[in-house]
Amino acid sequence: xxxxxxxxxxxxxxxxxxxxxxxxxxxxxxxxxxxxxxxxxxxxxxxxxxxxxxxxxxxxxxxxxxxxxxxxxxxxxxxxxxxxxxxxxxxxxxxxxxxxxxxxxxxxxxxxxxxxxxxxxxxxxxxxxxxxxxxxxxxxxxxxxxxxxxxxxxxxxxxxxxxxxxxxxxxxxxxxxxxxxxxxxxxxxxxxxxxxxxxxxxx
Amino acid sequence: xxxxxxxxxxxxxxxxxxxxxxxxxxxxxxxxxxxxxxxxxxxxxxxxxxxxxxxxxxxxxxxxxxxxxxxxxxxxxxxxxxxxxxxxxxxxxxxxxxxxxxxxxxxxxxxxxxxxxxxxxxxxxxxxxxxxxxxxxxxxxxxxxxxxxxxxxxxxxxxxxxxxxxxxxxxxxxxxxxxxxxxxxxxxxxxxxxxxxxxxxxx
Amino acid sequence: xxxxxxxxxxxxxxxxxxxxxxxxxxxxxxxxxxxxxxxxxxxxxxxxxxxxxxxxxxxxxxxxxxxxxxxxxxxxxxxxxxxxxxxxxxxxxxxxxxxxxxxxxxxxxxxxxxxxxxxxxxxxxxxxxxxxxxxxxxxxxxxxxxxxxxxxxxxxxxxxxxxxxxxxxxxxxxxxxxxxxxxxxxxxxxxxxxxxxxxxxxx
Amino acid sequence: xxxxxxxxxxxxxxxxxxxxxxxxxxxxxxxxxxxxxxxxxxxxxxxxxxxxxxxxxxxxxxxxxxxxxxxxxxxxxxxxxxxxxxxxxxxxxxxxxxxxxxxxxxxxxxxxxxxxxxxxxxxxxxxxxxxxxxxxxxxxxxxxxxxxxxxxxxxxxxxxxxxxxxxxxxxxxxxxxxxxxxxxxxxxxxxxxxxxxxxxxxx
DNA sequence: CATGAATGAGGATTCATTCAT
DNA sequence: GATGAATGAATCCTCATTCAT
Numbered sequence: 001x002x003x004x005x006x007x008x009x010x011x012x013x014x015x016x017x018x019x020x021x022x023x024x025x026x027x028x029x030x031x032x033x034x035x036x037x038x039x040x041x042x043x044x045x046x047x048x049x050x051x052x053x054x055x056x057x058x059x060x061x062x063x064x065x066x067x068x069x070x071x072x073x074x075x076x077x078x079x080x081x082x083x084x085x086x087x088x089x090x091x092x093x094x095x096x097x098x099x100x101x102x103x104x105x106x107x108x109x110x111x112x113x114x115x116x117x118x119x120x121x122x123x124x125x126x127x128x129x130x131x132x133x134x135x136x137x138x139x140x141x142x143x144x145x146x147x148x149x150x151x152x153x154x155x156x157x158x159x160x161x162x163x164x165x166x167x168x169x170x171x172x173x174x175x176x177x178x179x180x181x182x183x184x185x186x187x188x189x190x191x192x193x194x195x196x197x198x199x200x201x202x203x
Numbered sequence: 204x205x206x207x208x209x210x211x212x213x214x215x216x217x218x219x220x221x222x223x224x225x226x227x228x229x230x231x232x233x234x235x236x237x238x239x240x241x242x243x244x245x246x247x248x249x250x251x252x253x254x255x256x257x258x259x260x261x262x263x264x265x266x267x268x269x270x271x272x273x274x275x276x277x278x279x280x281x282x283x284x285x286x287x288x289x290x291x292x293x294x295x296x297x298x299x300x301x302x303x304x305x306x307x308x309x310x311x312x313x314x315x316x317x318x319x320x321x322x323x324x325x326x327x328x329x330x331x332x333x334x335x336x337x338x339x340x341x342x343x344x345x346x347x348x349x350x351x352x353x354x355x356x357x358x359x360x361x362x363x364x365x366x367x368x369x370x371x372x373x374x375x376x377x378x379x380x381x382x383x384x385x386x387x388x389x390x391x392x393x394x395x396x397x398x399x400x401x402x403x404x405x406x
Numbered sequence: 407x408x409x410x411x412x413x414x415x416x417x418x419x420x421x422x423x424x425x426x427x428x429x430x431x432x433x434x435x436x437x438x439x440x441x442x443x444x445x446x447x448x449x450x451x452x453x454x455x456x457x458x459x460x461x462x463x464x465x466x467x468x469x470x471x472x473x474x475x476x477x478x479x480x481x482x483x484x485x486x487x488x489x490x491x492x493x494x495x496x497x498x499x500x501x502x503x504x505x506x507x508x509x510x511x512x513x514x515x516x517x518x519x520x521x522x523x524x525x526x527x528x529x530x531x532x533x534x535x536x537x538x539x540x541x542x543x544x545x546x547x548x549x550x551x552x553x554x555x556x557x558x559x560x561x562x563x564x565x566x567x568x569x570x571x572x573x574x575x576x577x578x579x580x581x582x583x584x585x586x587x588x589x590x591x592x593x594x595x596x597x598x599x600x601x602x603x604x605x606x607x608x609x
Numbered sequence: 610x611x612x613x614x615x616x617x618x619x620x621x622x623x624x625x626x627x628x629x630x631x632x633x634x635x636x637x638x639x640x641x642x643x644x645x646x647x648x649x650x651x652x653x654x655x656x657x658x659x660x661x662x663x664x665x666x667x668x669x670x671x672x673x674x675x676x677x678x679x680x681x682x683x684x685x686x687x688x689x690x691x692x693x694x695x696x697x698x699x700x701x702x703x704x705x706x707x708x709x710x711x712x713x714x715x716x717x718x719x720x721x722x723x724x725x726x727x728x729x730x731x732x733x734x735x736x737x738x739x740x741x742x743x744x745x746x747x748x749x750x751x752x753x754x755x756x757x758x759x760x761x762x763x764x765x766x767x768x769x770x771x772x773x774x775x776x777x778x779x780x781x782x783x784x785x786x787x788x789x790x791x792x793x794x795x796x797x798x799x800x801x802x803x804x805x806x807x808x809x810x811x812x
Numbered sequence: 813c814a815t816g817a818a819t820g821a822g823g824a825t826t827c828a829t830t831c832a833t
Numbered sequence: 834g835a836t837g838a839a840t841g842a843a844t845c846c847t848c849a850t851t852c853a854t
Binding site: 031111112113114119122123124125126153155156159160162163164166167168169170171173174175177178179180185188189192193195196197198199200201 | 234311314315316317322326327328329356358359362363365366367368369370371372373374376377378380381382383388391392395396398399400401402403404
């Protein structure tokens with residue numbers, strides 16, 4: 001159908017805009033994203049952008065949504081069999097960390113933003129802001145599972161999850177800012193991080 | 204000497220500019236710092252600012268350089284007698300967290316910076332960058348003390364310190380970004396954070 | 407005939423565009439009329455509009471041309487029996503004023519226009535421009551009637567009519583611009599206006 | 610003094626901006642006034658304009674204020690001895706009308722505007738909007754004077770004044786729109802207008 | 813030493829209009 | 834006939850920076 005074709009084409013262009021926006025953010029930070037720069041990168045006039053998005057903030061939202069999905073995927077990623085819940089959480093957090101480190105500046109730009117649009121995806125602590133709770137919720141569920149299996153101690157799962165999450169965020173961010181890029185060093189830090197966490201919650 | 208006098212005066216003015224800039228950053232965030240606003244606050248013309256700093260980014264650099272010391276002070280602050288090393292660490296970290304939360308935007312601006320001059324103060328993980336290791340070193344020393352007193356388990360003190368530090372940084376940063384401002388909520392999160400850490404290192 | 411059919415259809419669409427434009431003007435003022443808004447309202451694409459009108463100003467012209475007749479109708483409206491000519495004039499002017507106030511922005515757009523096509527309908531003073539003199543002529547005739555019946559003084563009827571007309575136009579326009587919308591206030595002003603006029607022409 | 614000189618220079622430029630703005634308005638209407646056009650006309654960059662005015666609306670306000678003063682002056686203009694209040698009012702209104710006709714488009718642009726900034730000067734009917742009531746107040750005072758001297762009938766002075774004013778506004782506006790430019794015709798219309806008014810209020 | 817004046821570049825949007833399809 | 838896509842020009846406004854004075 002003609003209409004389908006058009007929709008597809010439309011989506012293609014939308015995607016190319018999002019991609020360009022993401023690249024700008026990754027390279028120069030969220031603050032550097034301007035419609036003009038974006039349009040130039042995509043090869044359109046600034047006005048043309050508005051045919052695909054209502055305003056800048058819609059673009060930002062789309063970029064984040066799109067991009068955050070990727071990061072979240074890493075934590076949702078199923079894996080056949082784990083010997084313990086700890087192993088499962090380790091595996092998922094590791095995935096998340098790697099995924100974040102592969103998109104350093106993008107991750108940072110996104111996580112630092114105080115725009116409502118974005119906080120709705122990134123908020124961990126403030127549930128008033130959060131809309132999609134997937135990431136945190138998954139962690140909470142896993143902890144509860146671990147508690148049921150008598151693997152973890154009986155602290156409030158939500159608090160544990162939040163704490164683990166902020167701690168992990170801190171680790172990732174410092175690694176990015178301080179340019180810890182050597183695999184070995186990264187792994188050492190991550191391992192140390194996990195050890196602290198899990199000796200903290202293990203029974 | 205004439206020259207000395209001039210230098211002194213020059214430094215005085217530079218300092219007043221830095222102070223004003225810091226206040227603006229703290230009040231409205233780094234993005235809100237403009238030369239015009241700054242000049243107005245200092246009582247000079249925008250052009251005059253350029254007699255003391257080459258450009259805006261020099262000012263930002265100076266502000267940040269100038270001020271991390273304040274934040275660090277909070278952790279050095281001596282306090283007479285503690286019943287345990289844990290108590291001492293809790294006390295100092297709490298001080299640090301409070302100090303950071305009292306200077307939210309400023310703290311964030313400082314900690315996010317990737318300038319070498321600044322990383323020299325703020326780097327936790329990358330010892331190549333760090334020059335003055337005070338903050339981290341204090342924590343390492345405390346952990347070692349706790350280990351000697353058989354209070355803490357025998358993991359590598361430096362790694363523990365780094366992990367605690369990045370975790371704490373993560374907590375602070377998320378509280379700032381997500382505007383967790385209620386005292387009660389803050390304390391709950393901080394307590395949860397401490398519990399995880401200390402059950403992780405306690406013997 | 408095919409051609410006739412086509413023409414008819416064409417006119418139908420043109421009319422729907424004009425109608426939509428008029429509604430926009432009436433609702434938000436002439437300045438708010440944009441092709442996009444118009445197209446949306448008619449259910450066409452902006453580009454389609456250009457198949458029926460060369461450009462925006464043609465549309466505006468058409469809207470205005472189309473519609474003054476409506477306003478004029480209000481003054482022609484017959485009414486059975488009046489006790490005096492004054493009463494009749496009052497009745498008709500009141501009708502006219504109300505009709506104008508019900509189409510505020512539209513009325514204003516029409517009356518302000520300096521297009522020849524439109525002045526042909528709206529001109530009061532300049533008889534060179536006026537073609538259809540209905541509105542003014544009616545007033546002139548009424549005044550003459552009043553003079554014959556010894557109700558009005560013997561000034562030149564045409565001048566009186568023009569003066570009454572411009573005065574009424576002034577009243578309406580100021581009420582629109584200054585948003586005098588309360589019925590009571592409107593009536594008070596209109597009554598005061600009539601009193602001045604009629605004590606000016608009564609014998 | 611240096612400062613005085615600067616202030617004077619500053620005022621000169623401000624005035625030149627106002628003058629240019631006024632010319633644009635007179636030529637193409639208020640809607641055509643843009644900062645860019647204005648800057649070009651004055652020979653400055655758009656940004657420079659903002660050194661003299663905070664924003665566009667301040668400019669518009671200044672233009673009106675400045676210009677409306679001129680028009681108002683005409684009505685305030687003292688004249689030695691009048692034989693009657695009627696004569697005085699006639700004289701002042703005549704001045705006002707002439708002054709308006711000398712600045713046709715400017716007058717129209719100003720009087721048609723619905724911006725609060727401007728209505729504050731131009732509002733006649735709606736005293737909520739009006740701030741500087743000079744023009745209307747003068748007329749009210751004159752009417753009261755005429756009533757005291759038993760020259761005018763005892764209708765409510767404020768209503769009379771408003772009615773006279775809106776009527777006069779209507780006359781002026783129609784003369785402008787319909788391009789009644791011949792002196793003789795203008796005078797005839799004005800005279801007819803005055804006759805209606807004064808036979809309406811004379812005792 | 814200080815500043816007022818000036819600017820170019822850039823910020824987000826909106827608009828009338830065109831043109832290939 | 835109709836439209837989606839595209840654009841250039843315009844809107845107001847802000848900013849860091851420069852320079853003559």
